[in-house]
Amino acid sequence: MSEYSVVGKSVPRVDALDKVTGAAQYGADVHRPGMLYGKIVRSKHPHAYIRGIDTSEAEKLPGVRAIVTQADVKTGRSVFATDKVLYVGEPIAAVAATDPDIAEEAAELVKIDYEELPVVQDVLEAIKPSTPRLHNDDTKDGPARRVIKARLKKLSDDESQDHSAEIEELTAKFESLEDEVYYNISAETHTEAGDVEKGFAESDIVVEDTYVVPRVHQTYMEPHVSIAEADSSGKVTVWASTQGPFAIRSGVAGTLGIPLTQINVIPTTMGGGFGGRFGVALTHVPAVLLSQKTGRPVRVQMTREEEFVDGRPAPGCVIKLKTGATNDGRILARQALAFWDSGSVSGASIGSTIRVRGVYKIPNLKVDAYGVYTNKSGTTAYRAPGTPQVAYAGESQLDEIARKIGMDGVEFRLKNMREEGDQIPAGAKEPKVGYKETLKAVADAAGWWNREKGPNQGWGVAIGDWTNGCGPGGIYISVHEDGSVRIFHGSIDITGTDTAIAQIVAEVLTVPYEQVTITRGDTDSAPYATGSGGSVVTFTMGNTAKLAAEDTCQRILALAAERLNTSADNLELKDGKVSVLVQDPPRSISLGELAAYSLSTTGGPIVGKGSFARKPSTPALAAQIAKVEVDPETGNVRVLKMVSSQDVGFAINPMAVEGQIEGGTVQGYAWAMMEEMQYDEKGNVNPGFVDYRVPTSADLPTVQSVIVEVPAPNGPFGAKGVGEPPITPTLATMANAVVDAIGVRITELPIKPEKVIDALKQNGK
Amino acid sequence: MNKHPVSLTVNGDQYDLLIEPRKTLLATLRDTIGLTGSKEGCSTGDCGACTVIIDGKAITSCLMLAVSANGKEITTIEGLSSNGHLHPLQQGFIEKGGYQCGFCTPGFIMASKAYLDEIPNPTEAELRHALGGNICRCTGYTKIIEAVMSAAEAMRNA
Numbered sequence: 001m002s003e004y005s006v007v008g009k010s011v012p013r014v015d016a017l018d019k020v021t022g023a024a025q026y027g028a029d030v031h032r033p034g035m036l037y038g039k040i041v042r043s044k045h046p047h048a049y050i051r052g053i054d055t056s057e058a059e060k061l062p063g064v065r066a067i068v069t070q071a072d073v074k075t076g077r078s079v080f081a082t083d084k085v086l087y088v089g090e091p092i093a094a095v096a097a098t099d100p101d102i103a104e105e106a107a108e109l110v111k112i113d114y115e116e117l118p119v120v121q122d123v124l125e126a127i128k129p130s131t132p133r134l135h136n137d138d139t140k141d142g143p144a145r146r147v148i149k150a151r152l153k154k155l156s157d158d159e160s161q162d163h164s165a166e167i168e169e170l171t172a173k174f175e176s177l178e179d180e181v182y183y184n185i186s187a188e189t190h191t192e193a194g195d196v197e198k199g200f201a202e203s204d205i206v207v208e209d210t211y212v213v214p215r216v217h218q219t220y221m222e223p224h225v226s227i228a229e230a231d232s233s234g235k236v237t238v239w240a241s242t243q244g245p246f247a248i249r250s251g252v253a254g255t256l257g258i259p260l261t262q263i264n265v266i267p268t269t270m271g272g273g274f275g276g277r278f279g280v281a282l283t284h285v286p287a288v289l290l291s292q293k294t295g296r297p298v299r300v301q302m303t304r305e306e307e308f309v310d311g312r313p314a315p316g317c318v319i320k321l322k323t324g325a326t327n328d329g330r331i332l333a334r335q336a337l338a339f340w341d342s343g344s345v346s347g348a349s350i351g352s353t354i355r356v357r358g359v360y361k362i363p364n365l366k367v368d369a370y371g372v373y374t375n376k377s378g379t380t381a382y383r384a385p386g387t388p389q390v391a392y393a394g395e396s397q398l399d400e401i402a403r404k405i406g407m408d409g410v411e412f413r414l415k416n417m418r419e420e421g422d423q424i425p426a427g428a429k430e431p432k433v434g435y436k437e438t439l440k441a442v443a444d445a446a447g448w449w450n451r452e453k454g455p456n457q458g459w460g461v462a463i464g465d466w467t468n469g470c471g472p473g474g475i476y477i478s479v480h481e482d483g484s485v486r487i488f489h490g491s492i493d494i495t496g497t498d499t500a501i502a503q504i505v506a507e508v509l510t511v512p513y514e515q516v517t518i519t520r521g522d523t524d525s526a527p528y529a530t531g532s533g534g535s536v537v538t539f540t541m542g543n544t545a546k547l548a549a550e551d552t553c554q555r556i557l558a559l560a561a562e563r564l565n566t567s568a569d570n571l572e573l574k575d576g577k578v579s580v581l582v583q584d585p586p587r588s589i590s591l592g593e594l595a596a597y598s599l600s601t602t603g604g605p606i607v608g609k610g611s612f613a614r615k616p617s618t619p620a621l622a623a624q625i626a627k628v629e630v631d632p633e634t635g636n637v638r639v640l641k642m643v644s645s646q647d648v649g650f651a652i653n654p655m656a657v658e659g660q661i662e663g664g665t666v667q668g669y670a671w672a673m674m675e676e677m678q679y680d681e682k683g684n685v686n687p688g689f690v691d692y693r694v695p696t697s698a699d700l701p702t703v704q705s706v707i708v709e710v711p712a713p714n715g716p717f718g719a720k721g722v723g724e725p726p727i728t729p730t731l732a733t734m735a736n737a738v739v740d741a742i743g744v745r746i747t748e749l750p751i752k753p754e755k756v757i758d759a760l761k762q763n764g765k
Numbered sequence: 766m767n768k769h770p771v772s773l774t775v776n777g778d779q780y781d782l783l784i785e786p787r788k789t790l791l792a793t794l795r796d797t798i799g800l801t802g803s804k805e806g807c808s809t810g811d812c813g814a815c816t817v818i819i820d821g822k823a824i825t826s827c828l829m830l831a832v833s834a835n836g837k838e839i840t841t842i843e844g845l846s847s848n849g850h851l852h853p854l855q856q857g858f859i860e861k862g863g864y865q866c867g868f869c870t871p872g873f874i875m876a877s878k879a880y881l882d883e884i885p886n887p888t889e890a891e892l893r894h895a896l897g898g899n900i901c902r903c904t905g906y907t908k909i910i911e912a913v914m915s916a917a918e919a920m921r922n923a
């Protein structure tokens with residue numbers, strides 16, 4: 001690592017001062033002269049026809065300036081509910097007033113006439129014929145019906161023989177599989193590799209279980225907020241706390257029919273996102289509509305309660321999983337049937353069901369996944385979307401098998417892990433990865449090999465994998481007469497990515513980190529940048545920064561060659577100055593001097609640019625070990641030790657990387673042990689931090705993070721995206737530790753004390 | 766709605782305001798006075814993002830009405846550094862990486878200050894317990910605790 005002087009070092013972040021002094025400007029900190037305050041009118045019923053919307057009382061309230069409904073949406077794109085609501089909290093109208101309290105009062109005064117409909121909240125209920133339909137009567141076939149259907153098609157296509165007997169038999173079977181006619185399906189995906197039936201037949205042991213993972217909220221600490229300002233020319237400015245300002249620009253443009261050139265999105269500092277802050281529906285579109293109608297700036301800010309009822313959380317999931325293995329610990333087959341709780345609209349994460357294959361050589365794999373409509377808000381991404389849910393099922397079941405065949409959990413995983421060149425089930429060949437290194441690292445650091453446990457204590461291990469995304473981005477660099485370097489870009493800092501970009505530029509230009517500053521533009525002034533999600537930023541913008549810095553370097557060397565009267569290949573940029581390589585006496589010129597000189601040349605100032613689209617990224621593994629102690633009286637599970645390792649490729653800023661590992665691990669812990677959005681026929685029943693508990697510092701000990709570095713060929717300096725992997729194993733890590741402590745597996749998260757007590761009773765303790 | 770005269774001393778500056786009785790101290794600090802460093806994460810007293818110090822005690826300003834703060838001395842995150850010098854807690858959060866998105870940071874720093882002024886030498890377990898009213902969703906708390914522990918040491922040695 002010593003070959004580098006800036007990357008690989010835990011330098012303080014570029015935004016350090018702003019963040020600790022309260023100076024950083026988040027969404028709600030933006031205040032515009034004459035600003036109005038918006039409030040959304042929301043459905044009070046989870047499923048109902050709207051028979052009337054009466055805004056007259058609200059309009060009479062002094063201070064109310066405008067009320068908008070779907071009638072104000074000229075494009076006809078759906079923004080507000082019109083004739084039917086599908087969940088509690090669904091927007092029906094929005095009010096703007098001179099004061100937030102008046103806006104809230106006015107929203108209460110909008111009268112909605114509902115005709116209530118039966119409600120369905122459970123995915124396994126929602127697919128049944130007897131339950132209410134949210135959208136239509138369409139049906140989809142379950143896995144067995146699909147297999148028969150495919151066979152029937154083959155038979156009827158084959159005219160060489162008479163298959164009528166088999167066709168008749170199969171048709172009868174097809175029709176008898178009534179419980180495989182699914183209603184309320186929002187989406188489906190199906191993947192197959194090898195032959196699972198054969199794989200199970202060859203297995204010595206086959207384990208089958210159903211795992212239930214609850215819907216959880218990202219609970220970024222800053223609730224959604226937007227300030228919109230439409231001027232008389234039609235130009236719209238939106239101040240947005242978002243992961244993707246360019247996505248907000250195109251989203252608002254598309255929804256409201258505004259040309260891109262007429263929208264400027266000014267990103268503010270973002271108070272957490274975790275995947276949940278890309279959409280325009282929650283606050284941005286209503287704010288723009290209200291501003292257009294009033295001609296004044298409007299702020300729409302969600303309360304925490306609104307976040308719970310109308311945010312876009314991570315979907316819950318029911319996974320029926322079956323795995324077969326040999327007695328000597330080879331996994332032969334795995335089959336998954338997953339039902340994802342999409343809520344009222346087709347949602348996120350279903351595509352991740354394939355990740356149930358983990359990083360193992362599973363020769364026979366079959367995955368069938370369905371998204372299911374229920375009377376809840378829609379869902380979206382949450383840190384490695386979909387993977388924590390399926391990794392929980394997959395890694396729990398591996399733990400069961402390891403116990404049954406009497407094999408160590410780490411050994412069992414190591415034995416089945418893929419290496420470079422291995423076939424990924426239903427995928428390509430595995431590139432060079434650090435799976436085994438990462439698992440061994442956590443086992444060593446946690447003291448797994450000579451672990452001890454007292455009464456009611458248990459150890460759990462699990463892993464999770466994720467591959468960072470990639471997207472387009474551009475960066476400009478300018479070198480100034482004092483030798484300082486400024487970076488211009490448009491990507492959102494997601495917990496330290498600006499710092500990584502600055503470190504990369506400083507490294508390439510061989511200047512001190514402190515000499516590099518970074519400016520984030522708005523969508524009018526910055527080059528395009530992909531959204532900050534999917535662990536893309538360090539990979540994408542890091543590569544972009546490297547290219548921009550190298551481009552700047554070229555310009556610097558050309559200029560120095562001119563100034564020093566030599567050729568560029570006789571020059572070297574080092575320690576912030578350009579020196580002549582072969583020359584006696586040695587001569588050099590500093591970057592500042594060069595920048596000053598550039599102002600009087602025909603070439604002009606030193607400016608570099610980098611543009612990057614995509615390159616293949618490399619999968620990353622996170623591996624965790626927890627030691628817990630269960631209180632048999634209260635059912636409380638206390639974490640005694642939590643160690644989390646991750647292959648990060650190369651840690652550009654180790655302190656920031658550790659922070660990601662620690663934060664992701666604790667979010668995973670919370671999903672396993674505490675968090676659950678609960679619903680009944682009245683909607684979400686725990687919309688606040690009292691009933692939806694997120695962990696505090698009192699809940700956990702220190703998380704020990706272990707950085708593993710197996711460089712990614714296409715990452716900047718070998719770096720991989722680090723944000724998402726650490727949440728992927730923790731649900732299973734905790735579940736496996738609890739099993740080790742109490743001897744019973746709880747297959748429905750979260751593992752709350754009352755479930756532990758029940759499980760202990762069941763186990764006769 | 767009738768407004769009431771409210772006099773607040775915030776970070777040493779006196780403000781004589783006319784405030785509706787339903788307005789919280791947090792709303793007054795942020796919207797009326799324009800000090801937006803204190804954050805609103807829940808408005809129900811459950812996250813600690815709005816923590817300010819009143820008469821030496823950490824208070825969730827979203828739960829306090831501005832009228833009940835009448836006559837009080839209030840310190841917010843903006844008032845913590847003096848003459849351009851960062852408070853050891855601010856320094857600690859930078860050095861130990863005790864923040865990520867930073868939204869919870871003002872609240873954590875103010876809650877920690879009130880606590881350390883009272884208990885200058887806590888154990889890690891005591892500190893974890895004491896900061897149990899503040900939520901951070903990003904860091905997993907490890908580096909926050911390190912930051913506050915190192916600041917506590919710096920404050921003791923100051």
Ligand code: FES
Nearest residue numbers: 806808810813827
């Ligand atoms: S905003 Fe005051 S405690 Fe959350």
Ligand code: FES
Nearest residue numbers: 865866901902903
């Ligand atoms: S740093 Fe984001 S909530 Fe604490």
